[in-house]
Amino acid sequence: MGESLVITSGKGGVGKTTATANIGAALAMMNQKVVLVDADIGLRNLDVVMGLENRIVYDLVDVVEGFCKLKQALIKDKRVEGLYLLPAAQTREKTAVTPEQMKNLVGQLKEEFDYVIVDCPAGIEQGFRNAVAGADRAIVITTPDVSSVRDADRVIGLLESAGFEGPLLVVNRIKPKMVDRGDMMDIGDILDVLAIDLIGVVPEDETILVSTNRGEPAVFNGSSRAGQAFRNIARRLRGEEVPFMNLAEVQGLWGRLRKFVGLE
């Protein structure tokens, strides 16, 4: 029986899809059997980020409505063993699926896979409720700006009332130089407000853009710093203790991390 994770944020465009693709691919590279579920019905793009768009025949809504078997809708990644994608429907709406159906679907997938990773749409409406429905754990993505952190806080509150214990935090698009100049919230400020465990800090990195456009998750690129950060997140999810990278660059981070995450 595997584990299901939902990757969510509240605010749009902060890197949920990027994180889903990269953490999923990184876990598969660690010999885990992984399925990525695109819950962003109507606005799918996990397939594009994964470079699997042209292989879609059936989608999540087809499965739920019984038009095809679950296995038929799963797309196997060509680059790494054990990585699959269940794409979202593009021509339907979030209401085409109920939370109950999502829960069943994720439950079925958990029997086959070590990790079921659900890419959540932005917002806190039905799409969000669908995405979190079957999840065991939640990863909340934020960027280091006030409005993104505010939305993350809102989402953490909603997750807590839905019974999630200990959502994990990823801070994406950190620009160490801006933090140094005080132009950006630093990690300590963010953790101060959100008060949940940090599982990764991903730097702003051009290779993400390139990899998005090519449909190649950055974790396949050995020299991408963001890719490295996502590989580290995957290892931490597996229970490994991995020191945070960029520590010297991110002002004041070390001491506060120790305080908040209990690194030893």
Added chain:
Amino acid sequence: MSEKQDVIFTGTKDGLYLVLNDRQDLKVLKEKIKSHLEKSELFFQGAQVILDIGGMNLDTDEILDIQNAVFSPYGLKIKKVVHGDRCGALRRKAGSSQTPGDWGSASQIQASASLQARSSARVSEGYVPGPESDTSSRTERLMPGPGRFMDARRKEALYREVSRKLLEGAGNQSRTSVSAERRQVSGSELRVGEPRPVVETLLYRGTVRSGQRVYHPGNLVILGDVNPGGLVQAGGDIVVMGALRGIAHAGAGGDVDSAIYALKLEPTQIRIANVIGRPPEGEERGPWKGPETARLKDGAIIIEAMDNTK
């Protein structure tokens, strides 16, 4: 704001608190709830609902029907049904004495008040009106429960019985645990200019996050932070044993002697009775200055270090 809303949703840590306008037709209410659920942001798959039906008399079948026709499709479950008095005193008060602020309709406040009361039910197995509570009687029962709701006289009798038991029980406990557990359960009115009523204190454990609201008619202690976008309101004083970064409203019923205490006072806004204040703009936060308190002095909100207030 004075118009009665038909359905009011309050998202809380424990689930959804839903207040229905008891003068509205049940069919209309069901439709309204449905359309709310369709677009509301406040609920979840598997969330539990506390349904406040005010003075309505609904039998088990009717409630089961609401469950099946309205909530089940959205994966919600009715946890219990309560009779709150949403159109109670606070509501009228809000119309007359509050600054026409944006802190929500009084019925929402009433709803949260009932919820706080509900949490006391864990201890007391039912609502107990406070010593000087007026007609704001409430009852509740678990879902699904026995047939019809009780009539008013039986309710009264039950209240008296439960209060007596509770007081007896309280005698065996230490002072602190009594106030922590008994919490405030009456929705009694707080009047402007009157001496402060005897109020109890609610202890709220946890962070009040963006979009969340905690209300208590008595004093309120938050064991955690109040984040930006979070709102805490109390009829009396508010103590935040953490950082207050959101909005705190003390003396929400008009008590100008109420104060706000916080270990770290960095609020978005402070409200005491009907005075609203915000931190000066463009001022750097600076290093932490220690616990501070906010109170009213000559009609203005002043902030002082905690040790100066003795």
